[in-house]
Amino acid sequence: MKAFVTGGSGFVGHYLIPMLRERGYQVIALARSKRAAMQVTQLGAKAFPGDLNQQAMAQGMQGCDVVFHIAGFLSIWGDYQSFYETNVIGTEGALAAAQTANVPRFVQMGAAASVFGHQPLSEIDESAPLKQPKFSPYITTKSIAEQRVIAANRPGFKTSVVRPSWIWGNGDHVLPQLLASVKTGRFVWIDQGDYPYMTTHVANACHGAILAARSPGGQAYFLSDGDVVQFRQWITTLLSVAGVEPGRVSLPHWLAWHVAGLMETIWRVTRRKDTPPITRTMVRLIGQELTFSDRKAQTELGYSPIVTREAGLIELANAIKQNGLAQAG
Template sequence: MDALVTGGSGFVGLRLIRRLVEDGHVVRALARSDAAADKVTEAGAKPVPGDLSDFAILAEAMSGSDVVFHSAARTSRGGGRDAFERDNVTGTRNVVAGARRAGVRRLVHVGTEAALMTGQALVDVDEAAPLRPDSPAPYAASKAKAEQVVLAANGEDLETVVLRPRLVWGTGDSTVLPELVAAVQTGRFAWIGGGRHLTATTHVDNVVLGVLLAAERGRPGEAYFVTDGEPIVFRDFVTELLATQGVTAPGRSMPELPARIATSAGETLWRRLGLSGAPPLDYMSLWLSSKECTIDIGKARTELGYQPIRTRAEGFAELRA
């Protein structure tokens, strides 16, 4: 097939491009900078200059594509609510409009379990759980709204499918692992409430598999969760993840209640004063570090034929190497 990838220079996007090229597909990737163009070229895709701000440019980039893989998103902790709305919501609307104008057959959107989060635990959650565009976390709210845009766009002229991984990790990660290492090295790391809750995870290779299966077999207008399979104790996962970089996880812990109070105060202060960056502890980091998140992937197993291809042990070994 002929495919276009947004976010191709990112963590998931680069892995996806390499897999598509290995499988013999023609791949183009949106590139908003020379550095991004160099990355996607190295991965085997043809770079197409542009970004998510103009659907006409997107439509031109998508011309001739059978499938568009939309993996571009703002994930950084800073930037403010307006930046998340612009990049994740308006950007996704432009991707949908561009795909329609270009006559694309199918759009696969890389979503996230965060689209369901408002601060509650997610226990054995499945696709029937409601999206939460009202989330106090700008990232979560924007990804919920983006998914609503994608699913509402499904129709005879454009098939849309959403894939939702949880806690994406592996070689090439430029967000989760580097931030954990930096927190330990600067003395800011602490387990919240002991960190002994269960969490789902999704190795980047398992994400890419899910994305490809969604393109091939996903029912139009549907969303699918994918993970590494059985959940793991958050503390055990993070300890092993840090160890792959030669970093020892500290034993320091703080109760959840003070962490929640500090997070709420910091988020409010940053929002009201329009401060740059992110507060020391933001909503998404708090929820990741303190709330159970376990996911039922039965729908993906049944309808997509999904089965994780990369184990955690294999992923940890790759990171060590």
């Protein structure tokens, strides 16, 4: 089996490529720079130079059995066009390249956020509709990208999307950001963090994506760590791994939402280049209940988490102890 991977030098790619190799895949990874090429080569892949360009990718995909499209733009702030070019146009290019190269299967690393609107989400499943809220270019473009992938499914070209929630683990970028916000006094709870939430360890996300390569096609699948955790408990535990305690300041959700909107307006009017301390995308992603069922993935893909929350936290703590946060986070 031969797989083509986009985004292989990123956080998820650092897990996906070795997992594919362990499962017998030859891996070709798109590399936009010499540094990225060196990283994917060290992970066991053959680097293919290029970016999310249809013609270039089609050449690299020749002879492949599956494409894992991991590349994407995740941020709580930015202009819509930047999100659209990477998350939508980049996905369209990868889909077109795969079809040109006659690759029979395509798996996209989507996001649970694709179904986020304004309301909390409680015990939902894949029947929940995709949303394209005006306040969040990230959510909107991930939703559009998923639509493109599912719409491309046809006989001979099976497409699937996996939807993890808060991908975390050794090497992610969220923990350093959390630590920075706590140390600079910018960390604030929303509604005391008193709501249930679900996460997906990066190894579980990759495991689900690999399983989805054998799916019937045309389907999206939520993936989780198999449990529900109170958001406050989750953040407190995550920060404790790095020896830090979060503060106690909390805003009600309605106030956080309006403060975020005000901050966004100020940043746009003044044309500031940095990121506001709070945005509506951030409030929506982590400020409300999110619980869902991944029974569909269990039933159709045979999915179950391969890394428990406890094991993932131990791995993260060991990495920080050995290498420091710069390498672990």
